[in-house]
Amino acid sequence: MNSLITLSNINAGYMANKPVIKNIHLDVKANDFIGIIGPNGGGKSTLLKVILGLIAPYSGSILYKGTSDHTNINIGYLPQINANDKSFPIKVIDVVLSGLMGSKGFFGRYTKEEKTEALRLLQFVKLDQHANNAIGKLSGGQMQRVYLCRAIINNPEVLILDEPNNFVDKHFEAELYELLQELNKRMAILLVSHDIGTISSFIKTIACVNEELHYHNSNKISSEILQTYSCPIELISHGKVPHRVLHNH
Amino acid sequence: MQDIFSIFQYSFFTNALIAGLLTSILAGIAGTYIVSRKIVFISGGITHASFGGIGLAYFLGLNPFLGAAVFAILSAVGIEWTTNKANIREDSAIAILWSLGMAIGIIFVFLTPGYAPNLMSFLFGNILTVSTTDILYMLVLCIIVCICIVVFYRPILYTAFDAEYAKTTHLNTTLIKYITAIFVALTIVFSIRIAGIILVLSLFTIPQATASIFTHDFKKMIFLSIGIGFIGISTGLIGSYYFNLPSGAIIIFTLILIWALIKAGEKIRNLINADNP
Ligand SMILES: Nc1ncnc2c1ncn2[C@@H]1O[C@H](COP(=O)(O)OP(=O)(O)O)[C@@H](O)[C@H]1O
Ligand SMILES: [Mg+2]
Numbered sequence: 001m002n003s004l005i006t007l008s009n010i011n012a013g014y015m016a017n018k019p020v021i022k023n024i025h026l027d028v029k030a031n032d033f034i035g036i037i038g039p040n041g042g043g044k045s046t047l048l049k050v051i052l053g054l055i056a057p058y059s060g061s062i063l064y065k066g067t068s069d070h071t072n073i074n075i076g077y078l079p080q081i082n083a084n085d086k087s088f089p090i091k092v093i094d095v096v097l098s099g100l101m102g103s104k105g106f107f108g109r110y111t112k113e114e115k116t117e118a119l120r121l122l123q124f125v126k127l128d129q130h131a132n133n134a135i136g137k138l139s140g141g142q143m144q145r146v147y148l149c150r151a152i153i154n155n156p157e158v159l160i161l162d163e164p165n166n167f168v169d170k171h172f173e174a175e176l177y178e179l180l181q182e183l184n185k186r187m188a189i190l191l192v193s194h195d196i197g198t199i200s201s202f203i204k205t206i207a208c209v210n211e212e213l214h215y216h217n218s219n220k221i222s223s224e225i226l227q228t229y230s231c232p233i234e235l236i237s238h239g240k241v242p243h244r245v246l247h248n249h
Numbered sequence: 250m251q252d253i254f255s256i257f258q259y260s261f262f263t264n265a266l267i268a269g270l271l272t273s274i275l276a277g278i279a280g281t282y283i284v285s286r287k288i289v290f291i292s293g294g295i296t297h298a299s300f301g302g303i304g305l306a307y308f309l310g311l312n313p314f315l316g317a318a319v320f321a322i323l324s325a326v327g328i329e330w331t332t333n334k335a336n337i338r339e340d341s342a343i344a345i346l347w348s349l350g351m352a353i354g355i356i357f358v359f360l361t362p363g364y365a366p367n368l369m370s371f372l373f374g375n376i377l378t379v380s381t382t383d384i385l386y387m388l389v390l391c392i393i394v395c396i397c398i399v400v401f402y403r404p405i406l407y408t409a410f411d412a413e414y415a416k417t418t419h420l421n422t423t424l425i426k427y428i429t430a431i432f433v434a435l436t437i438v439f440s441i442r443i444a445g446i447i448l449v450l451s452l453f454t455i456p457q458a459t460a461s462i463f464t465h466d467f468k469k470m471i472f473l474s475i476g477i478g479f480i481g482i483s484t485g486l487i488g489s490y491y492f493n494l495p496s497g498a499i500i501i502f503t504l505i506l507i508w509a510l511i512k513a514g515e516k517i518r519n520l521i522n523a524d525n526p
Contacts, residue, residue, distance in 0.1 A: 049413075052416075052417045053416070053417070054413055054416060054417065070419075071419045075417060077414060077417045079411075079413065079414060088285050088286075088409070088410050088467075089281075089285055089461065089464070089465045089466055089467045089470050090285075090406065090410050090465075090466070090467055091465075091466055094403075094406070095410070097403075098403070098406075098407040098410070098411070098414070098415065098418070099418065100418075101403060101404065101407050101415060101418045101420050102417075102418030102419035102420055103418075104403075106400075106401055106404050106421075107400065107401075108403060108404075110403075133465075134465030134466065136465065137465070150414070154418070
């Protein structure tokens with residue numbers, strides 16, 4: 001199967017000579033569902049930003065469908081949010097529509113169908129009555145749902161989600177995972193989460209980022225694996241017993 | 250008070266009013282952008298850096314506003330460049346730029362032989378001495394800015410809201426950021442004529458603060474700010490004429506008074522609403 005995104009030997013970071021992620025190899029193919037786990041500060045968000053072309057790597061190569069041009073691929077992105085930094089005067093529906101911006105170009109205008117689609121997505125995440133409210137009026141969880149709509153409105157080939165379940169409530173989380181499985185039929189998904197207990201039941205592969213990336217070609221994860229990959233994560237801090245995870249698929 | 254319309258027989262007053270309208274439009278658009286992006290402090294740096302250009306232009310015998318425009322654009326682009334490169338503590342860099350601009354300006358003004366220029370009008374502005382040429386320049390800038398914001402409304406809005414995300418949709422955010430930075434710089438420089446270096450940023454922020462009481466929508470905020478700004482400027486103009494006080498200060502005072510009254514009105518309304526649910 002053809003690769004959508006291929007990272008080879010990537011080193012990247014924010015300050016010269018201080019790489020945050022090292023020797024990363026990653027191959028994203030159509031219909032992949034990769035769960036990315038790792039400790040806080042391990043470089044998960046940094047890896048996603050490198051993939052998205054937001055951070056230029058120090059060395060290594062990234063190919064998008066075989067070329068180095070990142071406009072060659074349509075990626076949907078839900079960034080990791082910190083709950084209270086958005087007091088920007090923008091309407092919720094406009095935030096969702098901004099997901100279509102790239103395909104529109106500088107002179108883009110939105111059609112009625114696109115606005116209807118934005119409303120439909122908002123309805124799905126139960127925020128349609130907030131469509132004309134300011135984004136800053138929403139709670140962290142509601143904001144994340146809006147950003148989810150923004151990420152998927154353009155029907156991307158790869159969907160990248162950075163801790164989408166941070167603020168959303170448990171009830172919506174279940175619906176979110178259901179939606180992701182549905183979307184996975186059409187697009188590859190990269191999902192960062194610290195809650196491997198939940199995600200291991202439906203992801204196809206698991207990758208652990210702790211400076212380096214360790215790829216585990218299955219969704220089962222045990223404490224031995226975590227140890228060999230030096231991936232000290234929430235198996236322990238969430239009080240989740242590895243056995244439960246193992247059975248949970 | 251005598252017939253208010255009699256002051257329109259003076260061409261300087263009509264000029265001032267037109268300049269006030271154009272400034273309200275420019276400051277309404279650029280100010281909403283500045284306030285929304287939370288770059289008021291950066292804009293302060295750009296404003297004060299432009300004083301260096303004014304001093305240098307005086308020294309070289311050029312138009313001081315040309316100097317101001319060059320300095321403002323260079324510092325705006327420079328700040329955008331450093332923030333893109335990161336790794337520099339932005340607020341300290343801006344504070345340095347801020348005082349460096351003022352220092353350069355003062356040094357050159359003192360080095361300039363002959364008469365001392367009217368520093369007060371640069372620091373505090375004087376809308377009543379706006380010439381027809383000034384108005385023409387403002388009109389051109391105003392038309393360009395209006396066309397840009399109408400045509401490129403969404404790319405500008407989305408880049409301001411979340412530049413990182415906008416970039417992932419393949420929007421050329423770098424280009425948008427640099428161009429908007431240049432326009433913000435130019436808009437500030439043209440408004441220095443009205444309110445002076447020290448007061449100009451209040452034209453870009455107080456109407457927005459008032460507007461944000463009523464709306465949280467970017468477009469509506471622009472329109473409201475323009476309206477509030479123009480009410481403030483024209484009221485201030487008339488006031489400064491009748492009381493013979495510096496126009497810049499009276500305009501700012503009026504704008505703050507409007508904000509305070511509306512804010513108080515909102516508080517009272519909330520109190521009443523809380524009493525009768
Ligand atoms: N904008 C930034 N500038 C400098 N360092 C950063 C920046 N963002 C993250 N880092 C550093 O990079 C490391 C990895 O961060 P991140 O990728 O956010 O980790 P994770 O998402 O796995 O929690 C951390 O040590 C963090 O301090
Ligand atoms: Mg992160």
